[in-house]
Amino acid sequence: MGVGNVLSVGEDELDVWLLPPPASPRDVPIGELDEHERRRAEAYLKRDDQRMYAAAHVGLRRVLAVYTGVAPHRLSIGGERYDGEGGRSGRPRVRGVPGAPEFSLSHSHGLALVAVAESRVGADVQRLPSAETAEACLPALHPAEREELGRLAVPDRTVAFGRLWTRKEAYLKGIGTGLARGAHLDYLGEYGAGERPAGWVVGNLPLCESHVAAVAILGSGRRRVVMRAVPDTLLYAREAADRIAGVEPGLRTVLRDHVEDRDRRRSTRAA
Numbered sequence: 001m002g003v004g005n006v007l008s009v010g011e012d013e014l015d016v017w018l019l020p021p022p023a024s025p026r027d028v029p030i031g032e033l034d035e036h037e038r039r040r041a042e043a044y045l046k047r048d049d050q051r052m053y054a055a056a057h058v059g060l061r062r063v064l065a066v067y068t069g070v071a072p073h074r075l076s077i078g079g080e081r082y083d084g085e086g087g088r089s090g091r092p093r094v095r096g097v098p099g100a101p102e103f104s105l106s107h108s109h110g111l112a113l114v115a116v117a118e119s120r121v122g123a124d125v126q127r128l129p130s131a132e133t134a135e136a137c138l139p140a141l142h143p144a145e146r147e148e149l150g151r152l153a154v155p156d157r158t159v160a161f162g163r164l165w166t167r168k169e170a171y172l173k174g175i176g177t178g179l180a181r182g183a184h185l186d187y188l189g190e191y192g193a194g195e196r197p198a199g200w201v202v203g204n205l206p207l208c209e210s211h212v213a214a215v216a217i218l219g220s221g222r223r224r225v226v227m228r229a230v231p232d233t234l235l236y237a238r239e240a241a242d243r244i245a246g247v248e249p250g251l252r253t254v255l256r257d258h259v260e261d262r263d264r265r266r267s268t269r270a271a
Helices: 035-043 049-068 131-140 142-151 153-174 240-244 258-268
Strands: 013-019 078-082 088-094 100-108 111-116 121-126 201-203 211-218 223-231 252-256
Touching: 013 049, 049 078, 049 100, 049 240, 088 100, 088 121, 088 153, 100 153, 100 211, 111 121, 111 211, 121 153, 121 258, 131 142, 131 153, 142 153, 142 252, 153 201, 153 211, 201 223, 201 252
Parallel strands: 013 223, 100 121
Antiparallel strands: 013 111, 078 088, 100 111, 121 211, 201 211, 223 252
């Protein structure tokens, strides 16, 4: 059975869905996941991590059903690269549905985030790191990023590192490598000490105090962002995809590419 209500996302738009964890393991319809997803969930050692992974991927399927009109359990999701022997790797995509949108899923400590766009997209959400984690990861960064963070006081540095790291992971997910590409190779700083990768709009999203998040979208210029928070009473309900389609947009914001954002900052300082 398909989905009645189908949403679309425009060329200069980005839809972001915030998905809550289930109140109970019984709420997660594991049957909507494919065999690969179920194996990945079972590979986590902690039950809470298993449940979060499964819930995030159920949520992803239900959100994608809103855009494709295909029932969640019937969606085929796999890496964009095929190894010729039945395996797939790289950035995941919806297969077999012409016109299906691009998407990216991330989840961390009780919060899942799905970004949906017409062009390639990467998203990352993380719980705000500790000061110790931020300090330990500094040597792995781009030299210009280390320089920027080194000028900040420790409390500000921790938050700035969390924002930076989510931008970096979002970009690496967008290009399809993940952290297999060294974190030191690309500059994703905020203050213009280096040049960000050309052809990508990368920026942080406004979120709660406990988490930081970012997205990276292929292209240039501005992207209008619409964020929707899905209540758990809808996400895990029967006919969820139809009901999710009716969730009203919440926060709206705009992401600018690095050149426009840098020029805007310079103009503000000059004024």
